[in-house]
Amino acid sequence: MKILVAVKRVIDYNVQVRVKEDGTGVVTDNVKMSTNPPDDNAIEEAVKIKESGKAKEVVAVTIGEDKAQETVRKALAVGADKGIHVKTDGIVEPLAVSKILQKIVEKEKPDLVFMGKQAIDDDCNQTGQMLAALLNWPQATFASKIEVKEKSLEVTREVDEGLETIETTIPSIVTCDLRLNEPRYASLPNIMKAKKKPLEQINASDLGVDIKPRIEQIKVEEPPKRKAGIKVASVEELVQKLKNEAKVI
Amino acid sequence: MSALLIAEHNNKEVKPFTLNAITAASQIDQDLHVLVIGHSCEAVAKSISEIPNVKKVIHIDDAIYENYLPENFTPVVIKNSENYSYIVCSANTFGKNLMPRIAALLDTSQVSDIIKVISADTFLRPIYAGNAFATVKSTDVKKCITIRPTSFDPAPTTGGTAEIVKVEKAEASDLTKFIKREEVKSDRPELGTARVVISGGRGMGSGDNFKLITAIADKLNAAIGASRAAVDAGYITNDHQVGQTGKVVVPDLYIAVGISGAIQHLAGMKESKIIVAINKDGEAPIFSVADYGLEADLFEALPQFLEELNKLNTIQK
Numbered sequence: 001m002k003i004l005v006a007v008k009r010v011i012d013y014n015v016q017v018r019v020k021e022d023g024t025g026v027v028t029d030n031v032k033m034s035t036n037p038p039d040d041n042a043i044e045e046a047v048k049i050k051e052s053g054k055a056k057e058v059v060a061v062t063i064g065e066d067k068a069q070e071t072v073r074k075a076l077a078v079g080a081d082k083g084i085h086v087k088t089d090g091i092v093e094p095l096a097v098s099k100i101l102q103k104i105v106e107k108e109k110p111d112l113v114f115m116g117k118q119a120i121d122d123d124c125n126q127t128g129q130m131l132a133a134l135l136n137w138p139q140a141t142f143a144s145k146i147e148v149k150e151k152s153l154e155v156t157r158e159v160d161e162g163l164e165t166i167e168t169t170i171p172s173i174v175t176c177d178l179r180l181n182e183p184r185y186a187s188l189p190n191i192m193k194a195k196k197k198p199l200e201q202i203n204a205s206d207l208g209v210d211i212k213p214r215i216e217q218i219k220v221e222e223p224p225k226r227k228a229g230i231k232v233a234s235v236e237e238l239v240q241k242l243k244n245e246a247k248v249i
Numbered sequence: 250m251s252a253l254l255i256a257e258h259n260n261k262e263v264k265p266f267t268l269n270a271i272t273a274a275s276q277i278d279q280d281l282h283v284l285v286i287g288h289s290c291e292a293v294a295k296s297i298s299e300i301p302n303v304k305k306v307i308h309i310d311d312a313i314y315e316n317y318l319p320e321n322f323t324p325v326v327i328k329n330s331e332n333y334s335y336i337v338c339s340a341n342t343f344g345k346n347l348m349p350r351i352a353a354l355l356d357t358s359q360v361s362d363i364i365k366v367i368s369a370d371t372f373l374r375p376i377y378a379g380n381a382f383a384t385v386k387s388t389d390v391k392k393c394i395t396i397r398p399t400s401f402d403p404a405p406t407t408g409g410t411a412e413i414v415k416v417e418k419a420e421a422s423d424l425t426k427f428i429k430r431e432e433v434k435s436d437r438p439e440l441g442t443a444r445v446v447i448s449g450g451r452g453m454g455s456g457d458n459f460k461l462i463t464a465i466a467d468k469l470n471a472a473i474g475a476s477r478a479a480v481d482a483g484y485i486t487n488d489h490q491v492g493q494t495g496k497v498v499v500p501d502l503y504i505a506v507g508i509s510g511a512i513q514h515l516a517g518m519k520e521s522k523i524i525v526a527i528n529k530d531g532e533a534p535i536f537s538v539a540d541y542g543l544e545a546d547l548f549e550a551l552p553q554f555l556e557e558l559n560k561l562n563t564i565q566k
Contacts, residue, residue: 016512017380026381038494094349095358118494120513122376124361129319129349138320138424141346144487154428159342160441160496162488165428166318178494179481214358216386218371223382226519229540231531235550238525238543239557246523246540248445248502249469249564 001055001148001170003046004110005080006101007039007062007071010121023219035071038116040183042176045146046114047079047184054148055112057081061104063088063097069199076194077186083199084108088211092204094122096211098130103207105135110171112153117142117175128175138168141175250334251304252278255326256285257343258293260315265442268300268403270339273396275302275404276366277335282307283411284329286322288315294413301409311418316427319347325419326351333391340395341441341496352393359393360385364400378493378516399441399499399520433488440472440489444565445502446521448474448491449484450514452507452528452547456484461551462506468558470566474498474518476508492517507547510535527551 011017012032019026035043046058060075061084062068072083086100105113118125132139140146140155144163147154157164158177186194204211232238242249254274257264275281282305285294294308307329313321326347330336336351338344340362352359364382365373371386372394387394440446447469449462459473466473474496475489491498493516503521508514510526510533518524519538526539529546536542543550558564 011377013513017377019381026377093358095353095356098353120378120493123378123493124359125345126349126352126359126361129346130353130359133323133350133353136424138422139346139350140425142342157342158487159346159430160488161430161432162486163431165430167426167428169424178477179487214387214389215360216388218384218386220376220381220383223375223379226524226538227540229524229536229538229542231536231542231544235543235545235553235557238541239554239561241541242502242523242525243561246502248523249558249561 001112002057002059002108002110003049003055003112003114004059004061004105004108005042005046005075006113006115006127007043007060007075008036008119009033009062009064009068009071010036010119013037013120019220019222023221025220033067033070035074036116036119038118038176038178041178041180042114042116043075043078043080044181044183045176048181049148050079059084059108059110061086061101063092063100063204065089072199073194074186076197076199077191078184082197084202085199086202086204088204091213091217092211093213093215094124094126094130095214096209097127098134099209099211100204100207101131102134103209112171113173115175117177128173132173137171137173139173140166140168142177143174144177144179146174146180250278251280251282251332252335252337253330253333254281254283255336255338255347256283256293256297257339257341258285258287258290260287260290261292263293263296265403265439266339266341266398268406269398269401270337270396271300271302271404273363273366273401274335274337277337277369277394280304282333284309284326286314286325288312296406298411298413299407299409300404302404303409303411306411306413307416308413309416309418313418313421317343318422318425318427319350320422320424322347323350323354324422327354328419329416330355330391336391336393338395339398341398344395348393348395355391355393357389357391357393358387359395360387361395362397363394364397378512379519380512397497399497433486437466438470438472440474440496440498443472443500445469445471446474446498446500447471447504447506448476448508449479449506450476450508451478451482453479453484459485464555465551465558468555469564476514505535506551508535509533510538
């Protein structure tokens with residue numbers, strides 16, 4: 001079995017994002033970038049399945065500018081066998097990402113495709129479901145547990161009501177929740193070894209898919225700021241304020 | 250042209266967020282039709298037909314739709330989408346799971362999680378966990394849109410008399426099999442729509458200690474929330490998580506207890522009307538969004554809070 005894992009380079013989750021003054025986007029210069037957090041869970045799960053003997057190969061793919069390769073190198077350092085970087089410039093919407101990934105799936109012929117359930121930059125939560133649609137594969141989204149069976153997956157999904165369990169046929173798409181596993185750290189020797197692992201570069205323009213944006217970003221602005229509140233000295237004062245000032249209890 | 254909204258329900262009742270999505274959808278296009286796809290869900294179709302904003306209900310009923318699998322829902326939505334300029338759904342786990350599958354097959358770039366309708370093709374949506382708002386214009390002919398339900402008021406539920414049209418099912422998919430759903434049953438108000446929410450974080454220290462929160466929730470008729478850290482630690486189940494990857498809540502009163510206030514948590518609650526933070530670390534970021542901050546040990550403060558509430562003659566429900 002072969003598992004393809006899609007990873008995205010985003011602003012690190014610990015960074016306080018700032019909006020550019022000209023309203024064209026957010027500040028990315030000299031800002032720490034990392035792998036999208038649930039994509040780390042996706043890689044970890046694929047590597048664990050490989051370690052259990054149920055998969056033979058894990059391929060990590062990323063889409064973006066040259067620096068996006070960092071995320072593939074990181075995936076290679078924690079156990080992926082091969083990397084693919086699809087080079088693009090500018091905004092690539094989830095629909096375009098899923099069209100690119102469809103081409104990569106046709107080429108690599110994986111049995112499973114894993115990725116994070118949502119990217120923490122655009123917060124779209126679309127790519128996995130779109131790829132599943134284009135391939136006519138089943139989708140197991142928001143996965144917090146994956147069991148690989150002979151010809152199917154049993155996946156526990158985190159939904160608003162609680163948990164849902166479904167069984168999907170293989171091939172299958174899984175989008176991963178942060179609670180799926182605890183991603184490992186790359187050791188220094190493994191980071192060095194990862195530099196020798198194969199990383200294939202592909203130009204998106206050579207794939208023959210239309211990736212032009214369909215959504216025009218008119219402006220990006222700061223959300224309205226909350227008025228600064230006060231500190232209360234005691235529980236008694238807090239309850240009085242809630243009762244008589246805010247009038248919410 | 251018209252808008253087609255996909256209703257979320259449990260085959261017996263309409264889920265409350267469908268009403269918020271109906272408000273948003275009718276702001277986009279007043280000629281709003283609603284798709285009710287399910288199994289033995291006549292009651293749902295009927296109650297939606299009574300919503301004044303709804304002009305027509307399309308009801309598709311078959312056993313294959315009992316568990317809302319997107320592999321089965323997608324073909325039937327596509328089959329019925331031809332005459333519509335907009336396909337709309339709420340941006341909760343139901344809509345997030347379903348809509349992109351539809352959008353991809355319609356070759357449409359979906360606009361997710363909108364919080365405001367600016368014009369027929371332009372919408373406001375939060376990005377970067379709500380740290381920025383983007384105004385976006387969709388250039389697709391057919392637009393697929395998901396709505397952040399807490400940003401729109403629920404539609405009124407009586408007074409309408411829309412016609413209900415029964416339509417044939419589409420082909421069934423054998424890609425996915427539903428196995429089970431573990432719903433956490435509770436008599437409390439739903440987290441997403443509660444007037445008061447009290448949430449616990451890592452500072453609670455254990456699942457058992459959440460009883461301090463439960464006692465206050467009982468008193469205030471509040472829903473119980475949690476930070477991701479508290480869910481990860483196993484103190485409480487995932488359906489309580491508030492934040493970027495959990496639920497978004499906008500109650501009149503949000504009480505954060507033992508929650509430091511990571512960006513990802515703030516994303517799910519900072520639009521609340523009044524925010525209270527109880528934390529022993531005076532530097533915790535949660536205080537920067539709190540209307541009332543109490544720097545105190547929660548294990549002392551929560552029992553006192555309950556005591557003070559008990560002294561009040563009346564409490565709003």
